[in-house]
């Protein structure tokens with residue numbers, strides 16, 4: 177896929193190697209690998225680094241042919257947002273390491289998976305720990321019912337969960353959901369590419385309705401690519 | 403900011419090119435009126451839309467970016483307001499219809515006289531509408547036929563009389579609709595196919611929908627969903643009389659010496675200030691932004707905001723609240739297919755029934771869970787991460803659906819939109835501040851509707867059901883009304899029955915601002931029908947308005 181080639185070439189970076197390893201390890205606990213692929217196989221860390229690398233990968237072109245170039249106020253807003261998010265990740269990694277060293281005497285990446293879970297749970301609950309203050313719990317936002325939410329309002333853990341989920345389940349053009357691993361894991365027949373939706377070829381009629389007889393819907397074979 | 407030379411005076415200037423503004427543009431330009439339309443957002447073509455959940459739902463591709471367009475909210479005037487993305491609606495040509503799913507039920511005859519039907523409700527400011535269902539019916543019909551709404555006439559037992567049926571048959575029966583209808587039938591409750599702004603067959607030169615999963619909250623690259631952008635804007639443009647100027651943000655409405663509206667001052671895409679004069683002004687910014695613009699437009703005559711001698715501008719705001727009961731089924735329901743918000747509704751608990759112990763009721767309908775696409779789907783109560791979260795995703799994504807309600811929240815004098823004194827938007831203007839305490843009636847009605855929704859799921863075969871009660875009114879429906887009530891009494895309303903400001907005779911407010919009550923149904927069919935009605939009135943009195951306008955323009959030059 178063209179998108180993937182582009183990632184290899186540009187390898188956009190937002191983290192230093194230790195930050196990258198730490199976030200990737202945490203993501204692997206957010207969506208673990210089992211008999212189906214998890215965050216690691218789907219490449220959620222690549223998705224995230226690409227997102228946070230600048231403002232060049234915010235919106236894919238709707239036909240999947242590349243990314244939009246932002247300008248003016250929109251570009252400024254995104255730059256501000258990405259700065260805030262990068263800072264939150266830098267602090268979050270420090271917090272995970274601080275908690276891990278305090279509890280287990282090692283950095284987060286060096287812990288066993290169950291130990292990592294314990295640290296993530298403590299961070300999620302804002303449990304107090306001697307090495308740092310527990311940041312006040314944000315009221316947070318529950319799962320969106322109908323509306324979007326302001327992601328910079330999220331604490332580190334919910335933010336990490338959200339971005340892991342995005343990297344697992346967003347269109348592969350964004351660098352995660354590699355080979356549609358995320359979509360296949362939950363059984364979503366996503367389009368083969370954004371171009372399929374853009375051109376009107378992507379239909380979910382076969383999942384929508386069973387055995388319908390409306391003639392206007394005949395000759396409409398569902399097409400879901402790969 | 404530089405000031406540009408004044409463009410030619412217009413006969414009519416419409417501010418906002420969303421649902422109501424585009425309806426007005428179509429009706430007026432087709433009748434021969436030259437219209438200048440000022441729209442703060444971009445004019446996006448359908449080629450710019452796609453099937454991208456991340457961009458559209460999570461990254462503000464169509465939603466207003468909260469860093470540029472913040473709002474603040476609080477539950478009472480006694481507390482400080484916090485920054486909150488309260489009831490956002492896309493700010494672009496087409497407005498909220500650009501990425502809606504387009505449920506288009508009509509209001510019922512009793513919706514226009516709730517105060518009479520239910521009597522006074524303590525703490526609420528219930529009022530009858532100055533118009534009735536019969537006056538709107540012809541316009542409901544026109545919008546339905548202009549849009550090619552799909553639906554089944556007569557299927558909603560609680561609907562008022564119709565002059566004719568729907569132009570398109572209902573959408574094919576989805577699996578989730580089947581569950582819904584089965585549940586209602588088992589309980590003896592009426593249910594019907596949700597009237598929908600999607601083409602179930604080719605109509606008006608547009609093909610039938612492909613039934614993509616990327617519908618709600620996505621722009622439509624195929625042009626088969628009916629919207630202001632797909633239907634009314636091109637129809638108005640085809641007349642050659644629609645001067646639609648995107649990226650033009652109106653900052654203030656300016657009076658002339660006689661107290662009539664002279665001009666709208668806007669910032670254009672270059673950041674320059676332009677003053678547009680017109681005979682008549684139609685405000686169509688959505689109920690929150692229209693109130694904000696009136697409040698931003700202060701003058702010696704109107705120190706508290708334009709047309710606000712009554713201190714009612716911004717008050718009595720209603721928003722609806724969206725919440726749901728969620729059911730898990732053994733057989734897959736694929737409730738994301740088709741965009742997840744389609745096909746089956748009930749008005750069984752819509753009409754007022756005093757035996758229930760609360761006023762009025764709302765529309766319930768089959769829906770996907772939350773935003774039913776992979777990233778944003780989530781089962782309430784399930785863990786957010788870890789092995790268990792992954793298991794729930796895998797097992798429930800295709801097996802879950804919701805029955806959702808539109809909660810009819812009660813108008814209250816102290817629930818209001820005003821200007822925040824501590825925050826400005828990216829253009830330097832004070833943002834809208836929402837002050838809103840839910841009425842006890844809102845919470846009681848919400849619990850009742852969610853309980854009935856859960857019963858529909860159970861009777862429809864769900865293996866387990868979770869209820870999510872509305873705890874407060876958060877504006878999450880993107881429905882907004884009431885900020886400039888219409889009524890016959892100038893002391894108790896901002897607009898008259900023609901949505902003309904009592905205090906400024908060449909100003910009309912044609913969005914949901916005029917609604918005295920929010921009702922329990924999705925409002926936009928009524929918003930558009932009402933805008934059409936107002937424009938017919940303007941056309942019938944065109945000579946009078948134009949003469950008055952010319953006199954005023956003579957005076958101002």
Ligand SMILES: Cc1cc2nc3c(=O)[nH]c(=O)nc-3n(C[C@H](O)[C@H](O)[C@H](O)COP(=O)(O)OP(=O)(O)OC[C@H]3O[C@@H](n4cnc5c(N)ncnc54)[C@H](O)[C@@H]3O)c2cc1C
Nearest residue numbers: 418420421422442493497498502504505652687913924926
């Ligand atoms: C996701 C979603 C789903 C929805 N689904 C449904 C549904 O199924 N059924 C239903 O009935 N309703 C639905 N709605 C609600 C519907 O979109 C609104 O009720 C409708 O768009 C309101 O119409 P309006 O004309 O009042 O305002 P809008 O359509 O919001 O248009 C207002 C326009 O004014 C412009 N504007 C604002 N301020 C200024 C200014 N100062 N200068 C210039 N221009 C300005 C805005 O940019 C905007 O384009 C949905 C909304 C959303 C967001």
